[in-house]
Amino acid sequence: MDTMRDRFAPVVSRLLEEDPRVAVVLAEIGKDGFREAMARHPDRVVNVGIREQLLVGTAAGLALTGLRPVVHTFASFLVERPFEQVKLDLGHQDTGAVLVSAAASFDWPAGGYTHMAPGDVALLDTLDGWTVHVPGHPDEAETLLRHAVAAGDDKVYVRLSVQANRQGQLIDGKHLVTVREGRRGVVLAVGPMLDSVLAATEGLDVTVLYATTVRPFDAAGLRRATEAAGTDVVLVEPYLAGTSTTVVSEALADVPHRVLGLGVGRRELRRYGTVEEHVAAHGLDPVALRERIGRFTAPTHRAG
Amino acid sequence: MNMTITADENRTYGYEDLPGLMSLMTGDEKHGPAATSTLDVLWVLYDRVLRVTPERLEDPLRDRFLLSKGHGPMAYYAVLAAKGFVPVDWLPGFGSYDSPLGHHPDRVLVPGAEIGSGSLGHGLPIAVGSALGLRAQGLHDPAVWVLIGDAELDEGSNHEAIAFAGPAGLERLHTVVVDNSSASHALPGGIAARFEAAGWSAVTVDGRDHEALYAAFTAPHPGRPHVVVARVEPKNL
Numbered sequence: 001m002d003t004m005r006d007r008f009a010p011v012v013s014r015l016l017e018e019d020p021r022v023a024v025v026l027a028e029i030g031k032d033g034f035r036e037a038m039a040r041h042p043d044r045v046v047n048v049g050i051r052e053q054l055l056v057g058t059a060a061g062l063a064l065t066g067l068r069p070v071v072h073t074f075a076s077f078l079v080e081r082p083f084e085q086v087k088l089d090l091g092h093q094d095t096g097a098v099l100v101s102a103a104a105s106f107d108w109p110a111g112g113y114t115h116m117a118p119g120d121v122a123l124l125d126t127l128d129g130w131t132v133h134v135p136g137h138p139d140e141a142e143t144l145l146r147h148a149v150a151a152g153d154d155k156v157y158v159r160l161s162v163q164a165n166r167q168g169q170l171i172d173g174k175h176l177v178t179v180r181e182g183r184r185g186v187v188l189a190v191g192p193m194l195d196s197v198l199a200a201t202e203g204l205d206v207t208v209l210y211a212t213t214v215r216p217f218d219a220a221g222l223r224r225a226t227e228a229a230g231t232d233v234v235l236v237e238p239y240l241a242g243t244s245t246t247v248v249s250e251a252l253a254d255v256p257h258r259v260l261g262l263g264v265g266r267r268e269l270r271r272y273g274t275v276e277e278h279v280a281a282h283g284l285d286p287v288a289l290r291e292r293i294g295r296f297t298a299p300t301h302r303a304g
Numbered sequence: 305m306n307m308t309i310t311a312d313e314n315r316t317y318g319y320e321d322l323p324g325l326m327s328l329m330t331g332d333e334k335h336g337p338a339a340t341s342t343l344d345v346l347w348v349l350y351d352r353v354l355r356v357t358p359e360r361l362e363d364p365l366r367d368r369f370l371l372s373k374g375h376g377p378m379a380y381y382a383v384l385a386a387k388g389f390v391p392v393d394w395l396p397g398f399g400s401y402d403s404p405l406g407h408h409p410d411r412v413l414v415p416g417a418e419i420g421s422g423s424l425g426h427g428l429p430i431a432v433g434s435a436l437g438l439r440a441q442g443l444h445d446p447a448v449w450v451l452i453g454d455a456e457l458d459e460g461s462n463h464e465a466i467a468f469a470g471p472a473g474l475e476r477l478h479t480v481v482v483d484n485s486s487a488s489h490a491l492p493g494g495i496a497a498r499f500e501a502a503g504w505s506a507v508t509v510d511g512r513d514h515e516a517l518y519a520a521f522t523a524p525h526p527g528r529p530h531v532v533v534a535r536v537e538p539k540n541l
Contacts, residue, residue, distance in 0.1 A: 023440060025433075043440035051464035054429045061433020064418070066364070067440065069433075084423060085461075089430055092420050094412050 004141035004160040005102050009033025011145050012070050012100075016041050021068040022149060027055040029073040030102070052077045056085035056097075063095035068149060075101035075117035075159065083123060091127050096153030100145065104161035105239050105264045106278040109271070118240045118264035121214065124157055125243065131156040132215035134191035134238065139168035140212050147173035163192035163238060163275060171212045176221035180208040185232035185297035186225050190214055190244070193236045193284065200289035206234075206297055214244060219251035231257035234293050236284070240264055260296045262289065317386035319347050325382035329398035329405070335378075337537040341484045341511070342451060343379040345534050348517040349449065349480075350383050358388045361415060367446050368434055370419045372427020373453040373482065374408040381405055381414075389416030425459025428452060428479060432465045435477040435529075449478045454495060455487040463498075469529045470503025477529040478521070479504075482511060485538035499531040511536040 009030065015022045016037050023044040024034060031038075031047050038045040044067075048054045052073065059069035071078065078101045079086060090097055103111075105118040124130045131154055135141035141160055148156040169177050176188070179198065182205040189197035190211045201208055207229035209222065214237075222233070231252055235244050242261030249259060264282050271281065279285050283292060317325070322343060326335055349369060356366040371380050381398070384390040390405070397403035404413035408422030419430055431450035438446050452462065469477050481495050491498050496506040505525035509516040511534030520532040 020441075023437070043436070046436055048464070048468050051468060053425075053461035054432065054464035054468055057426060057429025057461065057465070058433035058436060061430040061435070062437040062440070064368075064430065064434055065437030065441065065443075067437050085426070085429070088420075088423055089426055092410075093430070 001164065002138055003162050004135055004138045004164065005030075005162070007138050007142045008072065008100060008102075008145065008160060009037070011142050012149070013037040015070075015146070015149050016044060019068070019149070021066065023062050023067045023069050025055055025059050025062070025069050025071045027052050027073050027077065029077070052082045053085050056082045057089050059097045060085070060089035060093050060095045063090075063097055063153065064093070068096070068098070068153070070098045070100060070149060072100045072102070074103040074115060075120045076103065076115060079120040079123055079157070080117055086124075087127055090155055091129065096155050098145075098148045098156045098158065100148075100158045100160060102160050104159060104163065106275060107162045109273050109275060109278050112272060113268055113270070120159065121157075121237075121239045122243045125215070125246075129155055130215055131213065133158045133173065133213050135160065135212050136165045136191040136194050136210070137168035138164065140171055143171060144173055144212060159191070159239075161192050161238065163279075165192060165195040169194070169210055169212070173213055174218065175213075176218045176225070177210040178207065178225065179210050180206070181228065182206040183229055184299070185234065186222070186229045187234045187236065187293055188222070188244075188248075190235070190237045192238050196279075196284060196286045196289055197236050199286035200293055204290075204294060204297065206293070215247075217244065217247040217251065219247070222248065222251045226252065226255075226257075231255055232297055233257060234260045234296055235262060236289065237261070237263035238284075240266065258296070260292070262292060319351070321386060322347065322379070322382045325385050325392065325395060326378045328392070328395035329378045329381065337484065338539050339376055340379055341376075341453075341536045341539070342373070342482050343382075344512050344514060344536075345451065345480055345482055345517060346379055346383045348514050349521065350387050352518055353521045354449065355446075356416070358415065364441075364443060365446055368418045368431075368448045370421075370427045370431050370434070370448070370450040371409060371417065372419070372421050372431075372450050373424070373456050374421030377405075377407070377409050380409065384414070384416050390414065424453075424456040425461040428462050428465040431477060431479070432469050432474065435469075435474045436472075438476065439474075444476070447476050447478055449480065451480045451482065453486065454481055454483040454490075457481065457491060457495065457498075458487060458489070466499060466502045466504070470499075473527050474529045475525065475527055479529070479531045481531060481533045483533050483535045486540070495533045496531065504528055505530045506533065507531070508533040508535065510534075
């Protein structure tokens, strides 16, 4: 199967043809995919070199002149390194852009901690007005990239990863998708976590919701699910554990509820290796997930 | 402060009115070199160089002026008021809760402010993007100007922009560095040399001399971005 990132340059290259507002800003990373687009649109595909503050500042300037910048590099260099540019040049300047990241939480474990960004979505949560898409399949990535570019002058983050589900779901860029229905809790799987969550909850009497757009959060969709499944909610996110605990609590603020936030741990592992090894180390493989979800949703604990 | 501001919108203001306009914000009759370091540069730009008026704020063909050094914006607001972008009666509220005029400008609140600033080192990268964006849309006429301070050049983000803009040949990009010797560690080799090394056209002038500023601002610089280093009195004498 191809990766989400394999879709990125072809999709955005097509959008460059279709929409004269679209521009692409790169900082070396990902430039090979845009070689042809750069030749065709040298003024709308810009590689600023290894300069991430300039990467985001340039996007803001393009937006101020009316263009729709699509900005791409690894998540750590797109959100974390130039965070003040994201906060000010886009947020405070009231401009829009589509930030498309690669490498996610640990797509390249052998590259080590410098290339891991489990905190990207949590960081964006400190800012106002961001839409955050977390596709779980290359087809979904394509759909969400198109949504993101078409979203006027909105600030949109699209988080691409090599972690993916076997099959894409039908998504609309806004709402939660109900994948399985049960009566003893809701498990909300975000993006690439769906396959593991489905395997982990096999035979459990829980509702499984699937989210590819986590901000704004579909609070109404979650509330509807809790009507039949109750208000024990387990979040399984491919980034920092507990990132969405707050939005879930806000959605259920007026009813008694319990929330378990599963995801990538904060502790730096100082390990290389493979994606699978890191998934397991963070307790996100199906066996570990089943144990943690099962314990949380077990009837004995519900009474307590 | 004994100056009376009339509500007459047709009144025109000149350079000699700027200290009075600044007094409406500061309450001081006189202003030291730090408060006025940008005053002459701003006046010459808005009076003689920039092709922008209050009626053209949405005009894609207007020149863009980006104040990157947002600290101490009284001179900027005074010039914007003198040129009719900002009502003069906004000035006395400077910095208050209900005023659009803060101690750092906010583009969403201030008519004519192309960017908000305050945190140093943001304007030049945004100006690079603006110049690229205009070029990409075939708008080759509008000029993009950004004003930064000499100490602001400490911020590495400027050097990302300087090093990119020269080789990219951003001819419509212009930077004014107001040099009041406020950097603790002055750029080795001097400010103009830093830009020249990156392929910029560079001129250093007396930042109080209006004719010299005008000549520097309008000097041809085909194929290259242009920097004017405007030297004024040192901040800490």
